[in-house]
Amino acid sequence: MKRNKKERQVSLKETIEQKPFITDEALANMYEVSIQTIRLDRMELNIPELRERIKSVATSTWNETVKALAIDDVIGGEIIDLELDQRAISIMDITADHVFTRNKIARGHHLFAQANSLAVAVINDDLALTANADIKFIRQVVEGERVIAKAKVIGMEINNRTVVEVHSHVDNEPVFTGVFEMFRSTQEKEGG
Amino acid sequence: MKRNKKERQVSLKETIEQKPFITDEALANMYEVSIQTIRLDRMELNIPELRERIKSVATSTWNETVKALAIDDVIGGEIIDLELDQRAISIMDITADHVFTRNKIARGHHLFAQANSLAVAVINDDLALTANADIKFIRQVVEGERVIAKAKVIGMEINNRTVVEVHSHVDNEPVFTGVFEMFRSTQEKEGG
DNA sequence: ATTAATATTATGACTAGGTACTAATAGTAA
């Protein structure tokens, strides 16, 4: 299974994407090279170490899966405004993919996904994750409509979580609101 | 902020639940005790170490959040059959909480949450997480109906992921199907 | 006050899964 550097690195990248929990040691066995070579490869490919990858999975799984669920177009390039820890705006056009065929009404989780993704994006922390979500579907959204979600970071920290409020509108008409309590990793020292 | 053991442990548990990414050192400062005391406390409380907690968040975030989203009753004690790596069955009664008030139709993400939770539960691995989900809503479910989800582990491993198929029925009528590609942590040694 | 029990702290040895750095060796091309 010996390959040259280029081939190995291409394959390595895929392997780690598929199995983020694999150690350098296992990779070294797999590619029949030394652990140092794997580490050099990771450096060149800018692939973080196992523990960082696990953390990243910890924080991104939800997002990733929501993205997969809600079809890739929810966030892909649709965030049209973003000021970290302040606010963010994204647009989602409701297509046939988003609706029940029977009544053309958008499935709730798409609205949710848009809002939640935005809430994650607006947090200025690479270890942000949704701790809790309090959501409300105000009116149904149908095919062809354009949903504009606006996220606002509320300063108040409940239980050391940052609260993000998201309001989604269609033509200035509210269709969805969500209050998201977000974990942040940066644990400012307390006590003392 | 000195408390006695009991009080400290109660508070400690909450703190760690709220901030799973906090280290023993930070906790020791926080409670003005030694690191060893924190470790004794964790032992007594059966709280795993930071890295295990991060892993656990990595795998459970999705589940947790889906649960929070889908209201706690989706999985809570509702799994009525479970044979690891084989199959699992769960029941969800659709209540007013699950439906759009207008048309009494259950929101899609509840069905999704039930199915996905079951897919996670059936995997015999404490580090299972959803890599991908291919879902289909077959017919709408309305208030009062009882959804029975059956998960089956499909042996074939696509990209080293275990595939779980979930079929949800109401009165033997299919309402939802989902094919979930699940990560597993246990990386059987390959190559060699 | 003394004993006993519980709680806390200290210490050392060890672990996984790395980083960062230096140095040596292999293989290949000019």
Next chain:
DNA sequence: TTACTATTAGTACCTAGTCATAATATTAAT
């Protein structure tokens, strides 16, 4: 042969722990 890249080796160090043992503190009971 020189030059360069690729690979391997080795050391010290890091974090965030575990496990085991031992020494103190603190508190309660007699």
